[in-house]
Amino acid sequence: xxxxxxxxxxxxxxxxxxxxxxxxxxxxxxxxxxxxxxxxxxxxxxxxxxxxxxxxxxxxxxxxxxxxxxxxxxxxxxxxxxxxxxxxxxxxxxxxxxxxxxxxxxxxxxxxxxxxxxxxxxxxxxxxxxxxx
Amino acid sequence: xxxxxxxxxxxxxxxxxxxxxxxxxxxxxxxxxxxxxxxxxxxxxxxxxxxxxxxxxxxxxxxxxxxxxxxxxxxxxxxxxxxxxxxxxxxxxxxxxxxxxxxxxxxxxxxxxxxxxxxxxxxxxxxxxxxxxxxxxxxxxxxxxxxxxxxxxxxxxxxxxxxxxxxxxxxxxxxxxxxxxxxxxxxxxxxxxxxxxxxxxxxxxxxxxxxxxxxxxxxxxxxxxxxxxxxxxxxxxxxxxxxxxxxxxxxxxxxxxxxxxxxxxxxxxxxxxxxxxxxxxxxxxxxxxxxxxxxxxxxxxxxxxxxxxxxxxxxxxxxxxxxxxxxxx
Ligand code: HEM
Numbered sequence: 001x002x003x004x005x006x007x008x009x010x011x012x013x014x015x016x017x018x019x020x021x022x023x024x025x026x027x028x029x030x031x032x033x034x035x036x037x038x039x040x041x042x043x044x045x046x047x048x049x050x051x052x053x054x055x056x057x058x059x060x061x062x063x064x065x066x067x068x069x070x071x072x073x074x075x076x077x078x079x080x081x082x083x084x085x086x087x088x089x090x091x092x093x094x095x096x097x098x099x100x101x102x103x104x105x106x107x108x109x110x111x112x113x114x115x116x117x118x119x120x121x122x123x124x125x126x127x128x129x130x131x132x133x
Numbered sequence: 134x135x136x137x138x139x140x141x142x143x144x145x146x147x148x149x150x151x152x153x154x155x156x157x158x159x160x161x162x163x164x165x166x167x168x169x170x171x172x173x174x175x176x177x178x179x180x181x182x183x184x185x186x187x188x189x190x191x192x193x194x195x196x197x198x199x200x201x202x203x204x205x206x207x208x209x210x211x212x213x214x215x216x217x218x219x220x221x222x223x224x225x226x227x228x229x230x231x232x233x234x235x236x237x238x239x240x241x242x243x244x245x246x247x248x249x250x251x252x253x254x255x256x257x258x259x260x261x262x263x264x265x266x267x268x269x270x271x272x273x274x275x276x277x278x279x280x281x282x283x284x285x286x287x288x289x290x291x292x293x294x295x296x297x298x299x300x301x302x303x304x305x306x307x308x309x310x311x312x313x314x315x316x317x318x319x320x321x322x323x324x325x326x327x328x329x330x331x332x333x334x335x336x337x338x339x340x341x342x343x344x345x346x347x348x349x350x351x352x353x354x355x356x357x358x359x360x361x362x363x364x365x366x367x368x369x370x371x372x373x374x375x376x377x378x379x380x381x382x383x384x385x386x387x388x389x390x391x392x393x394x395x396x397x398x399x400x401x402x403x404x405x406x407x408x409x410x411x412x413x414x415x416x417x418x419x420x421x422x423x424x425x426x427x428x429x430x431x432x433x434x435x436x437x438x439x440x441x442x443x444x445x446x447x448x449x450x451x452x453x454x455x456x457x458x459x460x461x462x
Contacts, residue, residue, distance in 0.1 A: 003184075004188070004191055013183055021176075026372070061381075116364075117278075120301075
């Protein structure tokens with residue numbers, strides 16, 4: 001079997017294979033554990049039932065939908081209170097409500113956002129309580 | 134129409150398989166077995182196919198060029214479109230692979246009155262380029278699921294792509310561009326009668342499959358959020374060879390993933406192999422140096438020749454006797 005320009009083509013193929021399998025090289029020998037999301041804030045510790053605004057599974061995937069709905073409601077229609085599916089009432093506020101319970105933004109929101117590569121651009125306007133103090 | 138129908142049917146089958154397998158509790162098959170299998174088929178298939186091409190000899194330079202070749206010093210030459218050196222060839226290949234230069238020359242012929250009239254046709258080039266670049270950027274952006282910590286350049290790329298911060302989560306410009314490109318490429322085939330006539334199942338299927346991938350991806354990002362924490366755990370599991378079956382990633386993700394696996398597994402057997410093939414195009418990757426170097430056909434049969442010198446050696450005495458002129462006494 002004769003190969004024509006075999007050297008160049010094999011070099012190209014090796015480069016291609018290395019590039020395509022890059023994530024495997026990057027992750028070689030590592031054992032990555034998912035981020036440790038801390039729920040041990042003072043406010044949450046005091047809760048009788050450790051529940052979020054909506055069920056945790058919904059929050060994990062869809063909290064941005066909820067927040068956007070809150071924002072649109074508050075800014076455009078002046079709706080300042082939200083009744084959760086289980087009947088509890090919450091004040092519509094990113095800083096006050098979410099960060100009221102999750103006051104450890106660095107160890108909760110940020111850890112997950114860094115892990116999944118999402119960069120919510122809210123904090124150029126909205127306040128992070130710890131940072132003001 | 135039949136070809137389009139078959140392609141749509143194949144897409145529907147993939148969706149059904151994905152939804153069916155999820156509800157039958159075969160998530161492991163869908164999220165671990167099939168992805169690894171698809172990647173293996175892609176890598177092995179791709180390399181095998183290129184090796185098959187390596188066995189075809191390319192004896193001669195094919196001067197299908199678009200410029201004046203290097204000849205006499207006072208004739209102005211075109212070093213990029215008719216290169217005679219390696220550097221020129223690299224330049225031409227670069228323009229071809231990254232900017233689709235030969236597609237830029239696409240023309241359109243119409244009969245005006247009795248005569249053919251040629252005009253430039255740049256739409257295919259424009260949307261083709263838009264589509265391919267967007268696809269590349271989207272695939273690179275997806276590395277955020279496969280790398281931990283996420284490499285800085287992946288985040289930078291995402292930040293540039295979402296620069297305008299339209300909506301929440303941000304609309305990526307490449308997503309819009311990809312859909313625009315795909316829509317054009319699809320309607321070009323489906324609407325123009327001459328193109329519909331030459332379009333086969335694979336032509337439609339390639340476009341529809343990538344459209345399916347893009348649509349499910351956009352649905353996940355903007356309408357039915359998937360649990361990206363679980364997705365990233367899954368993807369990191371793949372690359373560290375310790376995958377775990379994710380819980381609750383949602384049906385849209387399952388469809389997205391099966392589409393991607395189908396794309397990977399089908400790739401080496403399809404016209405999508407032009408990804409590797411473009412580098413081996415003889416009209417693009419060979420310098421036009423036919424007038425400078427002699428290229429010998431490698432499969433020339435050994436011809437038995439009897440040169441004049443040998444002839445003279447053989448008959449020198451007799452020729453001398455007959456008084457014939459000789460080259461060598
Ligand atoms: C050929 C390969 C692929 C293509 C063309 C593709 C295309 C897309 C597109 C266009 C989007 C919309 C949002 C964005 O651009 O980020 C998207 C989102 C997404 N893709 Fe893919 N995808 C591919 C492979 C994969 C793979 C292998 C996975 C599995 C880890 C995956 C998981 C996701 C997820 C989870 C989202 C939602 C992201 C979000 O909500 O922000 N994709 N995809």
